[in-house]
Amino acid sequence: MKTSKYIIALCILAAAVSCSKTESPAGLQAPGDLVTIRASLPETAATKGAGLETKLSWTWNAGDKITIIGETTEEFKIKDGFTPKKAEFVGKAVKGSTFTILYPNGDVAATDWSSQVQKGNDNLDHLRYEAALKDVDDYFSFSFNPEWAAEHGGSISQVGVLKFVIAMPDGVTSASSITLSAEEPLFYGTNGEEKTDKLVLGLQDITLKTGEPLTAWMMTSWNEAALPAGKPMTLSINGDGKVYAQTISLGADAAIASGQVNIIRVSDGSKWQDDTPRYASGKGTAESPWVITTTEHMLNIADDLLSGGTRYYKLGADIDMTGIEWVPLNTVSPYDKAIDFDGDGHTIANFSCNAAVYPSMFGVLNGYVHNLKFTNASISTDANTATGIVAGYCGTNGVLAKVDNVHAEGTVLSNGAYSGVGGLFGRIIGASAEELAVVTNCSMKGSVTMTGAKNGMGGFTGLASNATISKCSADVTVNCPAGNYVGGIFGYDSGKTIISDCWTSGTIQSGKERAGGIVGGLIKAESSIYNCYTTASVKVNLYIAGGIAAHCNLDAKKNNDTNDPKNHIEKCIAWNDVVEILVPDDAEHYSSGAVIGYTAIKNYLVDCVRKPDFKFVECPKNIELGYGLIDQDNASPDTPLVKGTGTYNFAYHGKAAAAGKTVSQIAQELGWSADIWDFSGDLPKLR
Numbered sequence: 001m002k003t004s005k006y007i008i009a010l011c012i013l014a015a016a017v018s019c020s021k022t023e024s025p026a027g028l029q030a031p032g033d034l035v036t037i038r039a040s041l042p043e044t045a046a047t048k049g050a051g052l053e054t055k056l057s058w059t060w061n062a063g064d065k066i067t068i069i070g071e072t073t074e075e076f077k078i079k080d081g082f083t084p085k086k087a088e089f090v091g092k093a094v095k096g097s098t099f100t101i102l103y104p105n106g107d108v109a110a111t112d113w114s115s116q117v118q119k120g121n122d123n124l125d126h127l128r129y130e131a132a133l134k135d136v137d138d139y140f141s142f143s144f145n146p147e148w149a150a151e152h153g154g155s156i157s158q159v160g161v162l163k164f165v166i167a168m169p170d171g172v173t174s175a176s177s178i179t180l181s182a183e184e185p186l187f188y189g190t191n192g193e194e195k196t197d198k199l200v201l202g203l204q205d206i207t208l209k210t211g212e213p214l215t216a217w218m219m220t221s222w223n224e225a226a227l228p229a230g231k232p233m234t235l236s237i238n239g240d241g242k243v244y245a246q247t248i249s250l251g252a253d254a255a256i257a258s259g260q261v262n263i264i265r266v267s268d269g270s271k272w273q274d275d276t277p278r279y280a281s282g283k284g285t286a287e288s289p290w291v292i293t294t295t296e297h298m299l300n301i302a303d304d305l306l307s308g309g310t311r312y313y314k315l316g317a318d319i320d321m322t323g324i325e326w327v328p329l330n331t332v333s334p335y336d337k338a339i340d341f342d343g344d345g346h347t348i349a350n351f352s353c354n355a356a357v358y359p360s361m362f363g364v365l366n367g368y369v370h371n372l373k374f375t376n377a378s379i380s381t382d383a384n385t386a387t388g389i390v391a392g393y394c395g396t397n398g399v400l401a402k403v404d405n406v407h408a409e410g411t412v413l414s415n416g417a418y419s420g421v422g423g424l425f426g427r428i429i430g431a432s433a434e435e436l437a438v439v440t441n442c443s444m445k446g447s448v449t450m451t452g453a454k455n456g457m458g459g460f461t462g463l464a465s466n467a468t469i470s471k472c473s474a475d476v477t478v479n480c481p482a483g484n485y486v487g488g489i490f491g492y493d494s495g496k497t498i499i500s501d502c503w504t505s506g507t508i509q510s511g512k513e514r515a516g517g518i519v520g521g522l523i524k525a526e527s528s529i530y531n532c533y534t535t536a537s538v539k540v541n542l543y544i545a546g547g548i549a550a551h552c553n554l555d556a557k558k559n560n561d562t563n564d565p566k567n568h569i570e571k572c573i574a575w576n577d578v579v580e581i582l583v584p585d586d587a588e589h590y591s592s593g594a595v596i597g598y599t600a601i602k603n604y605l606v607d608c609v610r611k612p613d614f615k616f617v618e619c620p621k622n623i624e625l626g627y628g629l630i631d632q633d634n635a636s637p638d639t640p641l642v643k644g645t646g647t648y649n650f651a652y653h654g655k656a657a658a659a660g661k662t663v664s665q666i667a668q669e670l671g672w673s674a675d676i677w678d679f680s681g682d683l684p685k686l687r
Contacts, residue, residue: 031072031095036079038141039066039103040086041129058129059084066103068139070096075105094139098153101133101142108132112190113219117202122215130191130222131158131259146259157222158259159191162199164216164235167269172239173208177201178216179236180264186231187256188221195225225256235266236275245275278304284311289342291316295324302329305337310367313339315346322350328363328392335364335399343372343406350376351410356383358392358426365391365401377410377446384416384452386426388461389444394425395437395467401428405441417452417483420462422490423476430466433496437467441686445475453482456491458520459504465495465524471676471686474504476536481511485520487550488536492521500530501676501686509539513590516550516597517576523555528568528604531672533663533684537578543590543619545581546597546651547574547610553600553650557590560650563600564637570606571670574654575663575683580617592618593651594629601641601650606634608654609666622651631655 041058064078066089076091102108108130118126131144136154149156164178178201180187185195201218208214214237227233229252236245246266256262278300279290289312292298298319305311330337339362351374353359359381362369369390377389386392389408395401408424420426423444430436444460456463459476463485474488485491488504504517514520517534534548544550552567553560574595581592590598594610616629632653635641641652657666664679677684 031093033093034090035093035140036088036090037066037068037076037139038086038088040143041084042143042145043085057084060087064103065089065105066101067105068094069100069102070094070098070139072096098135098137099133099139100135101139103129103131103144108191110190110192113221114189114200115202116200116219117204118216119204121206121208121212122217124217127161127217127219129159131156132222156259157191159222160220160224160256160258161261162218162220162256163261163263164214164218164266165263166214166216166235166237166266168208168212168214168237168239169244169269169272172237172244173210175203175206175214175237175239177203177238178214178218179234179238181234181236183232186227186233187225188223191222193223220256220258220262222258224258227254227256229253235264237272242274242276244272246271246273280316282312282314284313286312286340289314289340292319293317295319295321299324301339302327305329305339307336310338310340312342314342315344315348315372318347318349320349321352324352326351326353326355326361328353328355328358328360330366331357331363331392335366335393335396338367339365339369340367341369341372343370345371345373347373347375348377349374351389352378352380354380356381356385358386359383360388360390360392360426362391364393364396364399365403366395366399368402368404369406370404372406374408374410377408379410379412381413382415384418384454386418386420386462387412387414387416388422388425390424392420392426394428394439394461395431396427396429398431400431400435401437403439403442407443409445411446412448414450414457415452416450417454418450418462419454419456419491421448421450421457422461423448423459423474425461428461428464428467428469428490428497430495433466435466437464439467439469439472441471443473443475447477447479449479450483451481455483455485456520457483457485458487458490459506459508460489462491464490464493464497467495467497468500469497469502470500472502473686474506476504476506476508478506478508480509484510484512484514485551486510486515487519487521488517488534490519492519492555493524493527495524496526497524498528498530499532501672502532503534503684503686505535507537507539511541513540513542514544514550514597515540516546517548517574518572519549521551521555522549522565522567522569523551523553524565525554526566528570529572530568531571531667531670533573533575533667535575535577535683537580538576539578539580539582540592541581541583543581543592544597545579545592547576547579547594548572548596548608549599550597551599552596552603553598557598560598560600561640564602565600566604567600568604568606569596569608569652570604571672572608572654573657573663573666573670574608574610576611576614578615580615581619582617590619591622591627591651592616594653596652598650599641599652601635602637603641604636605632605641605652605654606636607670608652609657609670610654612656612659627651629653629656
């Protein structure tokens with residue numbers, strides 16, 4: 001903490017008191033009889049110190065109550081006709097020979113002063129008197145002052161007041177709180193015996209003129225707090241959205257005394273240091289994550305990431321990023337600055353990034369992001385780089401990433417040419433074949449566009465490798481006018497990737513070839529799709545369109561009958577309204593399909609269902625050969641797909657659903673899990 005040391009005087013003067021003694025007839029009353037008692041408050045207290053004069057006067061108020069404790073306990077209520085200093089109270093007589101008298105009620109010993117709020121500069125409305133006359137021999141007529149208590153065999157405990165008169169930091173004209181803290185518990189936060197290391201006063205409606213001091217009043221415990229000479233304390237002011245602090249030290253032993261007005265004065269406003277916390281709370285550890293509640297906290301993340309270590313963050317509020325020029329995190333090799341970012345169900349609104357390297361929030365994600373929402377996000381770049389709202393790279397070789405329960409709504413635009421542009425991620429890459437990137441329970445809603453002539457873009461991620469994607473969705477418009485391998489979840493796989501229990505909707509369009517409702521292509525061995533459905537319209541300018549997947553043959557346009565990619569496309573539902581070749585080219589006649597456009601016949605093609613009535617437009621050659629939508633049996637290496645006699649007809653159409661069936665009904669018949677899916681509507685929803 002950067003603070004400056006400033007020696008001040010803590011000045012204390014006892015409040016003036018009044019003293020009287022009367023003979024008490026209380027003992028003549030039978031317990032339970034109604035009696036009237038008389039009580040008086042101290043006269044006005046004049047306190048001088050540090051060149052200041054303070055006058056504070058306690059007065060009786062309508063509704064006041066006093067509690068008398070003897071062998072029995074009774075509450076007395078104030079009677080009409082009281083004066084500021086003298087009042088009568090009525091209640092039932094109390095049995096006993098010694099008494100404790102509590103004002104204003106019986107629970108004053110438990111009063112917690114931590115929630116005090118002063119409204120307006122130099123305002124006293126929040127102050128209240130509390131006192132206890134202990135072990136006195138009379139309660140019929142008494143005065144709240146030490147002399148009366150001693151004369152009647154007892155003692156008095158009274159609350160104190162701490163007054164601050166403070167020259168504000170230069171240019172600061174408002175304040176929301178003031179805090180006096182110590183390195184160890186020196187103060188009393190209640191009238192009990194437990195000590196605390198800080199006293200806090202909330203402030204409202206504070207608007208100061210230039211040069212006007214802040215005058216604040218804080219109630220303090222009736223326990224005296226000793227302040228040893230030379231013991232450093234920190235005085236902090238939350239003003240104009242920042243925290244300013246000074247270290248203060250007493251020149252001699254002093255105390256925050258009870259029953260008195262204690263004064264602290266800071267007369268030099270130039271000695272304040274900016275001590276604004278970098279985060280709302282926390283230590284950046286798993287046990288105590290840094291809590292983020294402002295955009296300023298968000299901007300501190302980059303500086304606090306640690307090479308070779310993991311920093312922990314948690315949102316404590318929704319964050320509006322309007323106008324913030326975000327720089328993606330962790331963009332420098334070896335990408336070893338790990339992060340655990342818990343959104344805690346909060347939303348980041350209006351996030352935007354147009355960086356030239358990995359435009360996104362997390363850049364290259366190393367670590368875990370969870371329970372987070374984005375609304376109205378906007379990513380735009382002209383660079384040839386991996387691009388997405390959450391991360392350019394979700395993991396990479398040697399860097400492990402996991403994402404769960406992250407949902408985004410927004411737009412992604414890349415005017416570059418890079419294999420890896422998607423809604424949430426540019427690329428999802430596992431650390432290795434054994435350490436997979438895992439993405440679960442996530443969704444994207446919006447649009448994704450890449451204008452450059454490059455392959456591999458998707459509504460969810462551009463491409464994936466050594467990864468699993470499960471229980472995710474993409475409601476997207478995806479457009480790649482100059483490239484191919486375009487899909488609702490991803491464009492293509494550069495390593496084994498498993499997609500399960502996902503759905504897509506919207507429009508998937510490639511200006512060249514290979515577009516699919518779930519993926520543009522499965523081009524690596526063993527990549528597979530299970531229990532997914534799509535309602536997306538799929539449109540391709542040239543050839544190879546598929547309701548679920550476009551191309552499943554190891555990125556080859558040949559050897560479909562001998563290749564054995566071991567791709568599984570099982571129990572998927574192609575509920576597209578459109579699977580269409582927009583500008584058929586007579587020179588090319590690769591097939592398109594209701595489920596898969598172009599597949600190795602030895603793939604595992606199991607129990608997939610297509611919509612019975614939808615717009616399906618094939619390449620001219622296949623139309624000429626008479627291939628249409630036909631029901632096809634399941635296929636595997638042992639029972640290859642029956643493809644007919646046409647050299648280029650490698651489509652998989654699955655089987656047409658029965659008329660009138662809903663997707664939810666079909667999914668249940670296929671054995672999809674009710675623990676994952678809600679089948680109450682026509683379309684299944686992820687739980």
